[in-house]
Amino acid sequence: MRPLLITMGDPTGIGPELIVKTLLAGDLASLPLPVRVIGDIAALQQAGQIFGIVAKKTEEAGPIVCLDFNGHRLEVEACSSLSAANLNYGQPDHDCGRAMAAYIEQAARQCLNGSAHAMVTCPINKKAINAAGFSFPGHTEFLADRCGVKQVVMMLAGSSLKVCLVTTHLPLTAVAQQLSVETILTTLRITHHALQHQFALPRPRLAVLALNPHAGEEGLFGDEEQRLITPAIKAARADGIVADGPHSADTLFHFAVHEKSADAVICMYHDQGLIPLKLLHFDDAVNVTLGLPIIRTSVDHGTAYDRAGSGSASTASLCAALRMAATMSPQPFNGTDSKP
């Protein structure tokens, strides 16, 4: 069976301890696929100490090492050799930045060449990784680049709400300029395709949010609804996609969640979708990149420096991301098959 890869993320964030915590709780052993961590031995051993465990190497075969955490075996592919003396929680140095990038690169390579089933990512510090020469806003854009895909969609999925973002990490002042009929329409098509083929929804209903208050109030508070969002919805509907909007963003979530009026909400910018999502599903939502030829899921949270090293971080999102990745099959979007 091909392994499920977990990238360790920021060695000075909560990634290493989340991995060890899920291991000790038996959550890795209960998955239907073997797990391999792409990370760093010293950082994982340091994470073991948080739980009072001195993890020892038991086997070594090339870059693959087995660490024993009190009888719980963890397979690790070491892609960095960080020095324990320099690993200070909340303070990633240049080597840590390079290491985070190396884990993602290696996991992507193995997913692309078919030797791994999927990759599940622990959080990175976007500033540290960029400072180390990784010029991407995050995993999402990096993976799109490595997979040769022009546009992907960041979805955050909780049991009662799924949000899909048209724009991701950029200044709020740049959002309106980044929106176009094409990017909104492609977001609708990729989301529709993924919900059909990866989430088993034969006829998914997409609710599209407005950008401006009161959906622009007929042009009084902005015209992106009339110029961009409505034409994109019309084009999607002409393709057979069930999409409606633009909806006032302050109201739509109530109906989407409490009356199940939509299977996914298409949001124009990051916080428009992630605030309601995390309010409802901070503990168990999964970040999944739609439109890739490989499977990538992730925790929904960041590096949590305020609690790194304490062992207190919840593993619920990581467990949900692992379960989703283990049971998902890749469904590349070819750009033309949006008709139901």
Ligand SMILES: NC(=O)C1=CN([C@@H]2O[C@H](COP(=O)(O)OP(=O)(O)OC[C@H]3O[C@@H](n4cnc5c(N)ncnc54)[C@H](O)[C@@H]3O)[C@@H](O)[C@H]2O)C=CC1
């Ligand atoms: N997929 C990724 O790699 C992501 C990376 N980040 C990065 O993380 C860094 C910190 O971002 P923030 O906005 O501060 O968000 P954050 O999620 O790291 O922290 C926000 C608050 O949530 C808490 N928290 C986070 N995860 C938790 C968990 N598993 N259990 C309990 N409490 C938890 C933290 O303690 C903190 O109080 C940034 O560098 C950001 O770029 C943020 C989100 C996703």
Ligand SMILES: NCC(=O)COP(=O)(O)O
């Ligand atoms: N807030 C979500 C987030 O930052 C996800 O970023 P990434 O998965 O692209 O690294």
